Amino acid sequence: MCRIGPALTFERVWVETGCRQVIASLARGRGHRFALERAVFLTVLHRLMRGGSDLAADRWREEYRIAGSEQLDLHHLYRAMAWLGEELPAGAGHKSLQALSTRYAAPWPAKIKNKEYRPRPTDQR
């Protein structure tokens, strides 16, 4: 028995928000010999569903079908996290975050647009 719901749902959101393209394009130039984008997706999915360490993510995925993650091992997840958090020279900012923020300015755009977000008095301080 494999659990298929989480990957089935979030894989498409991952693609359509542009996350996949951004991560994949940034990873391409680094010559990693494993599917870095899949490793990042796996850990993000684990973050959404359960949360915890990379070790926990590696154990968690045993019951799940996540396309392209079959060849990944725990050390790949560690390397993916280190890659995500790499520091750039001062002033350059975080490359992944910059690239993502141009595509997806804030995590709540649709919601704010639909609800005509107005700051509460406490937010204006």
Place this chain on the structure above:
Amino acid sequence: MSGTAFRTTKHRLATRPIFHKLDETIRGQVLRSYLALVLKAELEARIEQLGQKGSWPATIADLDALTETEIEQDGGRSLLRSSPKPAASLALRADVALPPTVQGAPQSDCQIRTCSAKAGIVATRRSSRCAASARP
């Protein structure tokens, strides 16, 4: 907005301390949470567009319960999908089409060995890890 993000991270995504030795893995952890928030917000927005309001814990639990089991019967192998629970149905309706309830199984698929004598069905789990059979 930052207050909402903080509440979401602490409550719905259940943030708890994780210890890292290196600064880059700490930053990686933060970015991972940001990406998770992006996916969560997008799925919630899509559900809202359907005119529905889903509970996030129920969505997660019901998506988690959606399974596929490989069965062997009369020499043929198939994948049998469970029926989605209500919150999972909503999330999937907002997002993707479900695979068919029964479909032919590919060669390197998953796992558990369970038997149902009454139904005459044998489901096979070849290893402890999904698609681990594909590993060298």
